[in-house]
Amino acid sequence: MQFMSSWATDDKKALLHFSEPTLETFCQYVQASDTDCEAGGLLLGSVHGAHMLIQQATVPTAWDKRFRHLFERMPFGHEAIALSRWMASQGTVRYLGEWHSHPEDHPHPSSLDRLEWGRLSAKRQDKRPMLAVIVGRKALYVELVQSSGRGSVLTSVE
Template sequence: MQFMSSWRADDKRILLHFSESTLDTFCQHVQACDTDCEAGGILLGSVHGAHMLIEQATAPTAWDRRFRYLFERMPFGHAAIALSQWTASQGTVRYLGEWHTHPQDHPHPSGLDRAEWNRLSAKRRDKRPMLAVIVGRNSLYVELVSISGCSLAFTAVE
């Protein structure tokens, strides 16, 4: 399993880069077997103008709810990691968004995914768009969701 690390928005104005450790976390939770439950967490990283470096993806915690076709992230462990990273980096490493898996080769968001992304984006105190990633068996789905609910899809850069 090898996911691409560099991505660009369809409008070519925004670039993303996933760190090796972020991609490793994604790979560790791919739903490869018919019995594997969805997994997910939050995305932490730094913002450089219009561009983002995703430095960490938190792994599912014991409190998260995991089912074959549903992942519900609970705030406990993820929030503590985000606060710790924010403090240690003096505010440069921040919450960028959410990730979760789908049991599909090439994932796409469900209506429930879109509703949740819109809800989370609208709640952001910093008013920045929220990064949403779905990890499939063979590829990623990457989208930036603005506070208004508008979204911008991303494409892997070879």
């Protein structure tokens, strides 16, 4: 499985790059078998104008709730990692969004995903759009979600 690392909005005004370790995390949690549960975590990285470099995807913790068609991230663990990365980088590495897997080849957000993304995006103190990624069996779904809940879908540019 090889996911693309570079993504952009249709107008190319926002570019996004996933680091190798981030892509490796995604690959590790692809729901390849019929019994694999959804997984997810936070996306941490740096912002460069309208562009983002995703340096790390946190992995599911023992507290997270994982089922075949549902992933519920609990704050414990993920927030501690995000805070420590933020502190260690003097504020340059920060929370940029969330990822989770779907048991689909080419994933699309559910209505529950959309509700959650809108809620999380509206809570952002920096008012930047939240990055939302769904890891499918063959492809990624990548979207920048505004606080209004409306988003811009990104496509791979490789």
